[in-house]
Amino acid sequence: MTEALRLFGEQGFAKTSVAQIERAAGLSGGSGALYRHFKSKDELLVQAVDTRLNDRGEWEQFLAPSFSVAAVLDAIRPSSGTVDKIVALCGIGLARLDHDRDITRILLRDNSIPTPLLEVFRQQEYAVVMSMVTRGLVELADERAGEQDWDATAAVLVGALAHFWIMRDIFDGDHPAGIDTDRYLRATAEMIAARLDWADSEGEDPR
Structure with missing residues (x-):
């Protein structure tokens, strides 16, 4: 396998x-x-994909119901603001994509894969990652959580990381726009942090 x-x-x-x-x-x-x-x-x-995805290693801890994503980010970036903590969360996501490089390539670059594999990916990886990221964003928002659509926000964040990873992979490690990892993650984090701040608006137009 x-x-x-x-x-x-x-x-x-x-x-x-x-x-x-x-x-x-x-x-x-x-x-x-x-x-x-x-x-x-x-x-x-x-x-092979099912087996690899279930062998989560260091990422297993993130799946425990009692696990606090915010607590881990606090430990990684003590005394840091929301943007820095989201950058750290993005870094964890990119590390996961790098760890499963072969699978990431198969799923994101190969249109010849059999349909049953997509369901394996949906259940064993995407749904799990989405749940963890959504929980992390809600924890970071804390009292600002309100009625925001955190599932959609998590999907945007996960999609941004996947796109950055695949573009670098296609272009042999360099993003075609010449944007390095630190700049990309910070820009992504700043946009997500703005979304967290909008939670204070209680339904008002954030513009």
Whole structure:
């Protein structure tokens, strides 16, 4: 599964053959040995992604119901303002995307992946990340939380990070606009912090 994910991430799902996976995994290429473990290349991909996403490592702590995202950000950036704490939250998100680079490439760059994989991603990664980010934003807003649409705000933040990651990956590590990571994360954090401040408006037009 590890070698398959690497090849899928580097070459794309459709362009990676079963024989290539077999050879990379130390099997005899073209022997059909892979089919003793998986019914098809599609099944291999779905199971490999599901397994990798469930192996959360250091990110497991963020999933506990009692876990406080704000407390972690306070520890990372003590005595810092809201913008700096959101920058730290963005940094955690980018680290997660980097950690699962092969999967991120498969999901964000490959339009040949089988449909069942999208549901695995939706349930095992996206919904989990969205829940954590939403909770973190609400905690940061604290008494300003009000009736804001925090799910939508979290989706904007997650989308901004995913877009930045994929653009850097496509252009070999450099964003095509020449914006470095620190500048991008700070600009993103400032916009999200403004959204937090709007919570004081109690429904008034934030403009």
